[in-house]
Amino acid sequence: xxxxxxxxxxIGEGTKIGKYTVIDKDVQIGKGCIIGNNxxxxxxxxxxxxxxxxxxxxxxxxxxxxATSATTIEQKLPPAKIGDNCLIGTSVVxxxxxxxxKKILVADLSTxxxxxxxxxxxxxxxxxxxxxxxxxxxxxxxxTNVYITAYSExxxxxxxxPCVATSNDNYMxxxxxxxxxxxxxxxxxxGRIGLNATILPGKVIGEDSQVAAGAVVTKDTPSxxxxxxxxxxxxxxxxKDQLLENQ
Numbered sequence: 001x002x003x004x005x006x007x008x009x010x011i012g013e014g015t016k017i018g019k020y021t022v023i024d025k026d027v028q029i030g031k032g033c034i035i036g037n038n039x040x041x042x043x044x045x046x047x048x049x050x051x052x053x054x055x056x057x058x059x060x061x062x063x064x065x066x067a068t069s070a071t072t073i074e075q076k077l078p079p080a081k082i083g084d085n086c087l088i089g090t091s092v093v094x095x096x097x098x099x100x101x102k103k104i105l106v107a108d109l110s111t112x113x114x115x116x117x118x119x120x121x122x123x124x125x126x127x128x129x130x131x132x133x134x135x136x137x138x139x140x141x142x143x144t145n146v147y148i149t150a151y152s153e154x155x156x157x158x159x160x161x162p163c164v165a166t167s168n169d170n171y172m173x174x175x176x177x178x179x180x181x182x183x184x185x186x187x188x189x190x191g192r193i194g195l196n197a198t199i200l201p202g203k204v205i206g207e208d209s210q211v212a213a214g215a216v217v218t219k220d221t222p223s224x225x226x227x228x229x230x231x232x233x234x235x236x237x238x239x240k241d242q243l244l245e246n247q
Contacts, residue, residue, distance in 0.1 A: 012049065024060075030084065042096060044079035051082055054090040054108070061095045063114050063132075077114050089126070101138065119156065134184065149201075152184030157244055159192040161213070166199045188223070190244035208245075210238050 042060030119138030
């Protein structure tokens with residue numbers, strides 16, 4: 001038997017399914033979708049119309065909680081939801097409890113954890129990891145190997161360059177005090193973060209602020225300012241022609 005498709009699953013008209021794919025109980029897949037080979041879609045997952053899911057991808061995965069995890073909560077998760085016209089690459093893992101809007105691209109090898117929302121038209125690049133309890137807005141771009149730590153929020157029109165790293169734990173897994181202070185990062189509307197920058201726990205990247213490549217952000221950044229260096233300091237205003245309001 002090449003595929004397993006549970007009898008309770010609902011598959012829309014014109015949807016094509018590759019070989020060795022598992023579509024579990026009460027899954028809903030819209031019309032005109034393309035499901036690749038060796039895809040696993042877990043129970044109750046909801047997939048919209050005209051969605052493409054490439055080979056070896058897993059949708060609706062249940063969470064795993066390590067004995068010492070400080071951010072993963074044992075809970076019954078709602079089904080994963082994938083909006084219309086999304087493109088999901090090869091070997092992507094999207095957990096139960098994740099909700100993606102419409103026309104989102106999730107590139108190969110990326111992971112989107114539980115309790116994450118991603119807004120319409122956003123690009124999640126190759127190898128990106130978005131941890132649990134995060135919110136990513138619409139029209140954002142997260143490039144290759146970006147790491148978004150748990151409890152973070154990116155508002156609309158944010159740009160995150162390759163290899164940007166974020167953190168939510170100033171105690172580096174030592175001291176019980178850390179459990180009171182977990183806090184991800186916030187990137188306000190139009191914020192941009194350059195190649196290989198590091199954003200420390202709880203820091204806010206201001207609206208239309210720009211963080212230069214390689215910077216280490218230890219303080220909140222002002223709106224419409226460029227910050228650079230280690231630690232990052234204000235350099236100058238963002239040029240007017242680069243402001244979101246002038247695009």
